[in-house]
Amino acid sequence: MPSALPAGDPVPADGTLPETALAELGQRSFGFYVHVPFCTVRCGYCDFNTYTAEELGPVGGAPGASRATYAEAAITEVRRARAVLGDVDLPVSTVFFGGGTPTLLSAADLGSVVAAIAAEFGLADDAEVTTESNPDSVALWDLEELRAVGINRLSFGMQSSVDHVLKVLDRTHDPLRVPAAVQWARQAGFDNVSLDLIYGTPGESVADWEASVEAALACAPDHVSAYSLIVEDGTALARQVRRGELPMPDEDDLADKYQLADERFEAAGLGWYEVSNWSTGPATRCRHNLLYWTGADWWGVGPGAHSHVGGVRWWNVKHPAAYADRLAADRSPAHARELLGQEDRRVEQVLLELRLRDGLPVNVLDRAGRAAVGGLVADGLLTIASERLVLTPRGRLLADAVVRDLLP
Incomplete structure (x- = not known):
């Protein structure tokens, strides 16, 4: 199950922020992260706050714990954000749907959340609106609908092109689905497509990793993220490692694979702009993640989502049903917060x-x-x-x- 939330300090029932934090609004870029906590299966390495239908059980039909009603709960939090932040002019520069698998919701639902953000805050003229997606969760018509509702950037979870590596990671997609998904994205009008890769999976050889890097580059992405596998406590992968069924990732192996990827990406015209991220140029960098890396402000919508405004960081309750219950009671869904000196x-x-x-x-x-x-x-x-x-x-x-x- 997902890792526990930190304790932190109490949050007022209405989510009010200190005046010192509100005074900084508008001095930096502002974005929204929208967490969609649903997955069809749980990947063994993942410790994100996500839930399968089986894990949600009977509460899967409760408001906020159901895919059918989740967008409504998210929109309620967007409106709460406007009330907490006041009437300061704060056009949104980035929106990022993460998860989980956001594209398990309909394009109409994702679009309704974007529309609510636009109605409450306004979107910057060049706003970046991203959704993550598993390659096997979308087809051409889904991507056409996503583009029609205002999403203009896609991030596909490729992870690897090698079947036995994907099996260890509990990824369910066919590697051939990735180039097809990227092609469909181009047909649907997306000119900013990213691929996510993971290196260092137990049993992955350097040749396996090289094949994945080349397969990613063959898709001609605008952006690539490549992360070393981290064995997180509480995950199925960690239990396999603890039982001796799989080895821990080797630091020298990880370094070799990072260097290989960096050399191949650079040669293909993808320059590094963050340790684990490469893009074709400044215009295709992930501007939402740059909010995080440069200490800007963002509001995190959804169960377990984290936010930061003016030196105040807070995080929402974890379970979708508890999250929706808070909102239905006209209370902040925040679990706790910390004030950064x-x-x-x-x-x-x-x-x-x-x-x-x-x-x-x-x-x-x-x-x-x-x-x-x-x-x-x-x-x-x-x-x-x-x-x-x-x-x-x-x-x-x-x-x-x-x-x-x-x-x-």
């Missing part, structure tokens, strides 16, 4: 912005951090350009160690 925000800026190709401003570091820069440059882990620190290719492999040196 200036030092907390500085530390997070170092952790996140250092991962970006645009780099971290040197002046964000404290005295001890600045003293460490020279050694990291000498070791070939960092470069300095325009008073910003940028990870080298080797530095990207050792990003966590670099951060530890910069935040002694």
